[in-house]
Amino acid sequence: MRSLFGRLGAPVNQPPVPYTQRSTRSGLAGLFGGGTSTTKTAALNAYRGVGTLFGIVNRTSNATSQVDWHLYRKAKSGKKEDRVEVTSHAALDLWNRPNPFMPRQEFVETSQQHVDLAGESPWVVAYDQRARNLPLELWPVRPDRMEPDPHPDKFLTGWKYTDPDGGEIPLGLKEVIHLRMPDPIDPFRGFGPVQSILVDLDSSRYTSEWNRNFFRNSAEPGGILEVDKRLSDEEFDEMTTRWNEQHRGVANAHRVAVIEQGKWINRTFTMRDMQFAELRGVARDTIMEAFGFPKPLLGIVEDVNRANADAGEYVFAKWLVVPRLERIKGALNNDLLPLYGDTARDLEFDYDSPVPDDDDAENAARESKTNAFKILVDAGVEPDDAAEIVGLPRMRMRTAPAPAPAPAGKAADTSADAQWQSIVARLVRNADDPPDDDPPEVDLSATQAAFTAALDLLLLQWVGIVADWITELIQQIVDIFRSGGDRTQLADIEVATAPAVDALQDAMTDLGETAANLVVDEAAEQDVNLDPVWPARADYAEDARLTVDLLASGIATSAAREAQRVAGPDPDADQVGEAVRTHLESLTDAEPRRALGGALHSAVNHSRFATFAAGPVGALYASEVMDSATCGPCKAIDGRWICNTDDLAPLYALYPLAGYVDCKGRERCRGTVVGAWRPGTGEA
Numbered sequence: 001m002r003s004l005f006g007r008l009g010a011p012v013n014q015p016p017v018p019y020t021q022r023s024t025r026s027g028l029a030g031l032f033g034g035g036t037s038t039t040k041t042a043a044l045n046a047y048r049g050v051g052t053l054f055g056i057v058n059r060t061s062n063a064t065s066q067v068d069w070h071l072y073r074k075a076k077s078g079k080k081e082d083r084v085e086v087t088s089h090a091a092l093d094l095w096n097r098p099n100p101f102m103p104r105q106e107f108v109e110t111s112q113q114h115v116d117l118a119g120e121s122p123w124v125v126a127y128d129q130r131a132r133n134l135p136l137e138l139w140p141v142r143p144d145r146m147e148p149d150p151h152p153d154k155f156l157t158g159w160k161y162t163d164p165d166g167g168e169i170p171l172g173l174k175e176v177i178h179l180r181m182p183d184p185i186d187p188f189r190g191f192g193p194v195q196s197i198l199v200d201l202d203s204s205r206y207t208s209e210w211n212r213n214f215f216r217n218s219a220e221p222g223g224i225l226e227v228d229k230r231l232s233d234e235e236f237d238e239m240t241t242r243w244n245e246q247h248r249g250v251a252n253a254h255r256v257a258v259i260e261q262g263k264w265i266n267r268t269f270t271m272r273d274m275q276f277a278e279l280r281g282v283a284r285d286t287i288m289e290a291f292g293f294p295k296p297l298l299g300i301v302e303d304v305n306r307a308n309a310d311a312g313e314y315v316f317a318k319w320l321v322v323p324r325l326e327r328i329k330g331a332l333n334n335d336l337l338p339l340y341g342d343t344a345r346d347l348e349f350d351y352d353s354p355v356p357d358d359d360d361a362e363n364a365a366r367e368s369k370t371n372a373f374k375i376l377v378d379a380g381v382e383p384d385d386a387a388e389i390v391g392l393p394r395m396r397m398r399t400a401p402a403p404a405p406a407p408a409g410k411a412a413d414t415s416a417d418a419q420w421q422s423i424v425a426r427l428v429r430n431a432d433d434p435p436d437d438d439p440p441e442v443d444l445s446a447t448q449a450a451f452t453a454a455l456d457l458l459l460l461q462w463v464g465i466v467a468d469w470i471t472e473l474i475q476q477i478v479d480i481f482r483s484g485g486d487r488t489q490l491a492d493i494e495v496a497t498a499p500a501v502d503a504l505q506d507a508m509t510d511l512g513e514t515a516a517n518l519v520v521d522e523a524a525e526q527d528v529n530l531d532p533v534w535p536a537r538a539d540y541a542e543d544a545r546l547t548v549d550l551l552a553s554g555i556a557t558s559a560a561r562e563a564q565r566v567a568g569p570d571p572d573a574d575q576v577g578e579a580v581r582t583h584l585e586s587l588t589d590a591e592p593r594r595a596l597g598g599a600l601h602s603a604v605n606h607s608r609f610a611t612f613a614a615g616p617v618g619a620l621y622a623s624e625v626m627d628s629a630t631c632g633p634c635k636a637i638d639g640r641w642i643c644n645t646d647d648l649a650p651l652y653a654l655y656p657l658a659g660y661v662d663c664k665g666r667e668r669c670r671g672t673v674v675g676a677w678r679p680g681t682g683e684a
Contacts, residue, residue, distance in 0.1 A: 040118040040144035043194040046201045047117055052284045053194065053201065056293050061112035063316070064324045065105045068352045069095060073574070076581075081464075084471055084577075086347060088482075090134070091340055095332065095349070098138035099126075111140045111179065112324055116291075118143040120180035120190030122159070123331070124171065125339070135339050138177075146176075148188040156188065177335040179327055193290035200286045292319060310356075317355040325351050383456035439621035439639045440526070442674040447518050451604055451670070454511045455597050461503055462592055469495040469552065470584045473559040474577045481563075481573035490560040497548045504599060505544040509537045511600055512607040519611040519675075528618070528677045533610040540603065543657075547599045551592060559584055598667030602658040605672055609655075612645045618677040619644055620651060624660065624670075631664040634671055642673055 046053055071092045075082030086092065098107040114121035126137035141161065149158045149170070159171040159178075180190025194201070231239070288295065294312030332349040369390045376386035476493045479485075516532035523530040562583040567576050612620060624630050624638040637660060643650040651673065654661055659669025 038144075039195050039198065040120075042198055043117045043119075043192065044114075044142070044144060046194055046198070047113070050201050050283075050287070052287045052298070055298050056287065056291050057113055057116045059297055059316075060116055060291070060293075060320055060324065061109045063321045063354065064112045064328070065107075065109035067321070067325060067354050069104070070350055070352075071095075072348055072350060074346050074348055076585075080350075082467060082471075083348075084474060089340075089344070089347065091332075091337055091344055091347070091349075094135055094138065095336075100137070107138065107140060108328065111328070114140065114143050115179055115181065115190070115324070115327070116192060117194050118190065119183065119192030119195060120178065122146045123177040123179070124161075125175050125177060125336075127175075133339070133341065135336070138336075143190070150188060174339065177331050179331050181327075197286055197290045200283050314356055321354045325354070377453065383453065384460055387460055439623075439641070440674055440676040442522050442525075442623065444623065444625065444672070444674070446521070447515060447604065447672075448670070450511065450514045450518065451600060454507055454514075454600055455593070458503065458507045458596055458600070459589055459593060462500075462589070462596065465500045465503065466555070466592075468499075469555055470559075470581060472496065473556060473584070474581055477559065477563045477580055478573045478577040481567065481571050481576055487564065487567065490563055493556050493560055495552050495556060497545075497552050500548045500552070501541075501545050504548055504596065505537060505540050508540040508544060508600060508603040509535060512540075512603040515604040515607040516611045519608050523615065523618075523675065523677070526677055528616065530611055530615040533607065533614050535603070535607055535610075539606075543599055543602060547595050551595055554591065555584065555587075558587070594667050598658050601670055605655055605658055608672060609648060609651060612673075612675050613648055615645065616677060617644055617646045618675045620673040620675055622654070622660070623672055623674045633662040633664065634660050634669065637662075637671075645675065 047057055048054075071086045071089055072083040073086055075084070096104055098104060102110070111121040111123065120143045122141050122143060124139045124141050125135050126139065128134045128136050145162045147160045147162070148156055149160055151157045156173065158173055159176045161169045161171060163169060181192050183189050183191035185191075287293075288298070294315050296312040297316050329349055329351060337344040337347055337349070369392055372390040373383075373386050373392060376389060377383055381389075472495045473493055477490065480487065480489050480493075512535035513532070516534055520530045520532050559580050562580045563576055566579040612618065620642045622637045622640045622642055624634040630638070637654070642654060655671065655673065658667065659665070660671040663669035663671060
């Protein structure tokens, strides 16, 4: 291969030496026809002679070359969002620097020029002489100098490259990666749009040449000098010379002609008669049709406004750039990566999409999916199932109602022991001497439904958050083992928690508003007017941060323990990472459901308590019926009078954060209180 690059260096852009006709084909290869390299040479040369073609190919090749590429490890789920980016690999190094003389951008631009013009672009792969299975360089070579070597049974055994001196260099299948627009006639070669319009390109080129020659040859079409006798050689030369001296060229246009012998017969074709401007316009449109190229991107502004200019940019990216990138992506993943053997078995290249956002379409689709989701949830469908049905992506979703921290108790300004003794005394009195009336019957089903919807939507959002955490943790674990670091560093792995804190804080704030509104509805059933006390988002900052930090610490600890368990004396970093991924993805949502549910329920109670306290004096009673599972202590306190709304200290002693303090379910408790407003309650 080294000899090939010695011959492909500087001479690569010299005019090609036409390759001989293909060898006779038989067997499988004989079923197909195909052209020669001659048409491909003409297509390549057309780029340098037709301005419209240059503009189109220049834009497509430039746009294709400016896209960023990444290498990923495939996810077992098959989802793109679950892939892990690989930042260090020989294939990635090669793609970022294909050879010592050109960066990736120039390599891709050159290759795309070849594909757009000739329908194909061969890449020649150079290997290390000491390790023939390690690709070191990639070179784009001219397609008109490459010929396939068909085989009657094996279809293709290799390629032949013809150097500028006419010498043939055989290349094996592993030495050539062949990009092409498939030719329906010839499976070995590609066929591009330029080859389909070579006649039109000739017309465009000839139109330009005629215009040039019009000015070179007296600025008018030619005519005939007619004489009535045969001229001698001396007479002919004299007349021709004198005519050219006096009338040839733009400077001598329209001078009066004096002819000593013969007469001038004018040819009547004019520029208008030939309609060359119209011919060039037709040729331009034909070229654009062949490529499917939008007018605005060539700077053609007639009939163009902002709307169809933006549409043209979108069409260009989606239907011209993306298919070209997909062709390159296929070559990288199907042809280049397999050359690296098992080290690249689970890897794939991918690019950043160049398609601009279509805001109107995206907004319409998002609104349609959101409406469908709401309809399904309102009809009783589980939020997780509804989201899957309508195809909602993983996103930050502001869910149902949320929380507000409990206001400080109103205990007297005495010692902590004195405060507690006062609370205990009140509780004893409440148990021994409760009000004469029975506790009110309050329907809490709306509050329970709001809580359930909020938790379900938050857990749906949590799936994406945990997926990001898993990716972060695995990358840190792989980096530790790949760098040969001390495995005690596993104790220091961590994840970014800010997005999760924001999600929980938003959910608590929303649910707190709903809970306050529902207390107002409950009071209205007793003909009592309350104003809802809505929480401030900042009220939940500490609880949301602590809840998320504990969950994040738990999953990081679980990842570190699994990595410690599976890593042997000489661990393979990628294998350890995959084992940790499998373990983390097998974890259930039990712990997040418990912790997040507790945080959301604290929002419910804090808003309820604050709204009770802001209204007229009423009596508060324990209610332990919001959840289906009620433990012994919760059953014992259910229906008991706790306190009046003018002094909430006993309430916060029994319900300090969310549910009942002695509940055996701890954070899972959904206990709360309900209010009753009766004449004389304030004096109780």
